[in-house]
Amino acid sequence: MTNPKLLSRLASVTGPGGVLTGEDVQNRSTGWISRGSMQASAIVRPRNTAEVSAVLRLCHEAGQPVVPHGGLTGLVEGGHADRHELVVSLELMNGIEEVDENGPSMTVEAGVVLQAIQQRAEASGLMFPLDLGARGSAMIGGLISTNAGGNRVIRYGMTRNLVLGLEAVLADGTVISSMYPIIKNNSGYDLKHLFIGSEGTLGVVTRAILRLLPQPRSQCTALIGVHEFGHLPRILRSLHAGLGGTLSAFEVMWNEFYRLVTTPPARQTALLPQTFPYYVIADAQGSDQKPDQERFEAALERITDEGLAGDCVVAMSASERQAIWAMRDDVDQFHQFRPWFGFDVSMPIRHMEAYVAEVRAALAAKFPSHVCFVFGHMGDGNLHLNIHVGSGDIEARHEVEGIVYGGLGSRQGSVSAEHGIGLEKRAYLPLCRTEQELALMRTLKHAMDPKGILNPGKVLIQASSL
Ligand SMILES: Cc1cc2nc3c(=O)[nH]c(=O)nc-3n(C[C@H](O)[C@H](O)[C@H](O)COP(=O)(O)OP(=O)(O)OC[C@H]3O[C@@H](n4cnc5c(N)ncnc54)[C@H](O)[C@@H]3O)c2cc1C
Missing domain, CATH: 3.30.43.10 (Uridine Diphospho-n-acetylenolpyruvylglucosamine Reductase, domain 2)
Incomplete structure (x- = not known):
């Protein structure tokens, strides 16, 4: 109390x-x-x-x-x-203070919801490129504190890349204002990065200046069915090269995930047969719809001719594009399989096929009736695994965590690609961070929050007892 x-x-x-x-x-x-x-x-x-x-x-x-x-x-x-x-x-601090169309940038309070930022930017002919399924609820302070990724990292980077200036309050009430609306600023340590991705353990983010970009004037989207994992990186390379740097999303859904989100009670219908092992959502944002669409379709034709794509659906309207993205965003369908354990790992793409096979084999040996959905921002080396093994108790969780995290260290992987560590993954942090890195994290925590009052126990175990 x-x-x-x-x-x-x-x-x-x-x-x-x-x-x-x-x-x-x-x-x-x-x-x-x-x-x-x-x-x-x-x-x-x-x-x-x-x-x-x-x-x-x-x-x-x-x-x-x-x-x-x-x-x-x-x-x-x-x-x-x-x-x-x-x-x-921070829910009452939800004001958009300024849009600088020349910057271009937007100054916001921490409680502004992502969708409101996207819409305000759009009203000025601009874009805030961060986008993810929780856009209607996630607030910019939370997105900054978790350094959220989302669907367009491959083109625009993570939240960290989109924050120009930041204001945060330290545990003792000191206000650190680094509200500089400039891209280049090498005057000493860039303090905003201490607060970006530190999950509320080093300070409370109160305001930010966000980087905006010109609103894209064209968007091309396709759903691609793929027969072999080895084709996925080749498709990625081919689209990157063929689209002149405009590829803005490369999402992959494994078969089980695609079937889940295209079978009732899910609302989406299958735009491609449910028989491919892998499905890619490729999205490109450019400046002129007609030539961009032609270039996009030519790139898809090339990967089809080379035998990399098994089949393909190209969106011809905004509603068709939404229908493709609605599949990827329909993660509420996991709730059919409560209790489930969610994971967010990253590794070089070349390791993914063997890694997923290893996880599936270990799950099958331990939990024969498990269900494992794999999907993710593959272009960023990021996979999400959502696993149901029947039980939701702590022993089952630890066994599944051991299976999912076990193969990451040897593959230069991370236990958190974008969701963060929180309480859930802190025991596994040493799997992907060196002792020296962890020691420096503790030193920072102690220096900035000596009494350990800010989000105690999150990210680092026993940080508050130092
Ligand atoms: C359907 C769905 C899809 C998602 N997709 C993605 C995705 O694609 N990519 C991705 O990266 N994440 C994704 N997420 C996770 C989530 O949306 C992000 O982690 C988001 O950044 C959290 O923002 P929030 O405002 O809800 O923060 P909260 O959940 O309220 O808080 C998250 C963390 O940040 C801290 N925090 C919150 N506000 C502040 C503040 N002002 N100052 C300091 N610390 C603060 C909290 O203490 C907590 O540790 C998804 C979530 C859902 C439900």
């Missing part, structure tokens, strides 16, 4: 509606993954950076642990809050 005196001091900082307790907390969902009820002792909802700073200063003085919350679409329990922890939600 949080000290009532502290709660009343926090309420005087944040004003009416700024501090929620009791049923107002318990009735809140804990997010897309768990769908339980919130355990936190209270939710504090500051309205600006000064209030975040005052809230953290008071919590720091009191040694009160704090868990930052955005849209709660995180997939690794990074927002998990125990009874003694206090949530700082």
Whole structure:
């Protein structure tokens, strides 16, 4: 429980509606993954950076642990809050402050939802290229804190590449404002990167200046059926070369995933027969629809003539494009297989086929009736595995984790390509980070949050006890 005196001091900082307790907390969902009820002792909802700073200063003085919350679409329990922890939600800080069309850039508060940013950019003829299935709920503070990837990393990079300036508040309330709307800035350490991807353990992100790009004037999308894994990297290379740098997504769905999202109760119908082992969604963004479409179709023709593509559907309209992407985005279908364990690993593409075969063989030996869906941002070396083995208990989870993570170290892989570490993967961090790297992470954590009040226990085990 949080000290009532502290709660009343926090309420005087944040004003009416700024501090929620009791049923107002318990009735809140804990997010897309768990769908339980919130355990936190209270939710504090500051309205600006000064209030975040005052809230953290008071919590720091009191040694009160704090868990930052955005849209709660995180997939690794990074927002998990125990009874003694206090949530700082950025949901009321949802203003778009400025769009600089010449920059081009957009200045936003941390609680703005991704889709609102995309739409505002579009209204100015610009684009914020970050895109993912949780676009309607994920907030920019959460996306920055997890360094989210998504569907277009192959072309535009991860969130880190799209943040020009950043403001964050340290555990003791100090405001670090690096709100520079410039791409090139080598004046000393680039401090914003400490907060990007650190999952709320080093500071609370309050505002950001985002990099915008010109709105693409053309988009070409295809669904490609592929017979052999070895064809996938060759298709990727061929499309990269043939599309003059405009390839903006290269997503791969293994057969089981495709069947799941094209069979009722899923709403999408199969645009290609359900018999291919692999399906690619290729997407290119350019500047002139007619010639870009011709170049796109010529590139697809080449891979078909070379025998790399088994069959292909090209979107001829926005609604056909949406129908293709709707398959990839329909991850809600996993809920048919509750309980399931979700993974987000990365490795060089050349290792993927053997890795997936190894995981499947080990699962079959241990859990004969398991179901394993594989899909992901293959162009970025990123695979998602969603696995159902019947039981959801901790022993089953550890066995499955051992199988999925076991083959990564020897393949220069990572236990988290884009979702982060949170609580869920922290025990496995040493599999893909050296002792020296982990020691430096702990040193940073201790320097920036000596009392260990910020998102305690996330990312690094026992960081707070240092
Ligand atoms: C359907 C679906 C599809 C998804 N697809 C992708 C994908 O393609 N790529 C991808 O990378 N992720 C994906 N995700 C995961 C998720 O959307 C991202 O991790 C997202 O960045 C989380 O944003 P959020 O606002 O929901 O953050 P939350 O879930 O609220 O928080 C996530 C973490 O960030 C911290 N945090 C939140 N806000 C702040 C802040 N202002 N300051 C400091 N720390 C903060 C939290 O403490 C927590 O550790 C998907 C999730 C869903 C449900």
